[in-house]
Amino acid sequence: MKDKKFCPWCGLGLTEKFTEGRMRQYCCACALPVYENPVPATSVVVVDKDDRILLVKRNIEPKTGWWCLPGGFLETGESPEQGALRELREETGICGKIDMLLGVLTNEGRFYKAILMIGFLVRNFSGTAHAGDDADQAAWFDKDRLPEIAFNSHLSLIRIYYAGYRQHMADSACSP
Template identity: 40%
Template sequence: MIPEFCPRCGTELGERRVDGRRRKWCPACERPEFRNPVPVAGVSVVDGTGRVLLVRRGVEPWRGEWSTPAGHLEVEEEPRVAAARELREETGLAVDPADLVLLEVTQLEPVGEKHALSVGYAAAAADATGTPVAGSDAAAVEWVDREAVEERAVRPHVPRRVDAAVAALLD
């Protein structure tokens, strides 16, 4: 959502060219209102045969679509801690954040006016404890063969991350 009012003082925002871009500007505070991406983190859990754990999203955006477990970072969280927390919340699996393998950091496709900067990790199923069960934001969880991920996942980063996770953990 593009802000109309300054979050600091409530003054209606105008526009001004700042740093080579048109930006929202607060005339009262004399400063720009930056629109920065929201940080998210997720985990591709891979078993010894190359299957990956997917969740069917139970909430918007993308309700009903299959993805790897992921979500927003809390203010005090490191990305790998957030990724492990989201995995536990959505699937019931626990993994030590220190066991996560960094795959990539990338800007995801926008959802409306929301932009996300996503940190992707991989985890070996052997390093996880618990039994997969749909949690807070998930309608279902399922182990899926790598070849079937593209058929299920509508967001282009999901198959790419799964490929990277399989390569990082099994190759």
């Protein structure tokens, strides 16, 4: 993660000040704290008919060479669903349809102090997976043969899918 050094409004150097309950970066000229907020990002758990999960092998920092879920930072002007499906298309060539929200989590970032990760489930899609932007490979993995996953938030979303979501579906199938 990187600290901001200059005020984004007036360009003067920042100092640190205890304000509103914690140490914050502060601009004396503007007399304002510079708040640090999590940056929103999306990711998608794409599941095929054999209950395998689509992963991409990263070719950019951070975590080059690691596998992760397709996804990326949300752009201004798009909804979380649009951002998630755009990243899916760019990274894997898959055109998907959002089934449901799987979870919203926070994760420490390399460039940002905190990332707000919005995870969706996609079960309906068209196209064949191939590596696109930011990825060397795109491949389907069985639950029992998952590689090490680059980000904790992605791993949590995969676990939410395999544990919580499927359990939830089983429970609803049993109820009258």
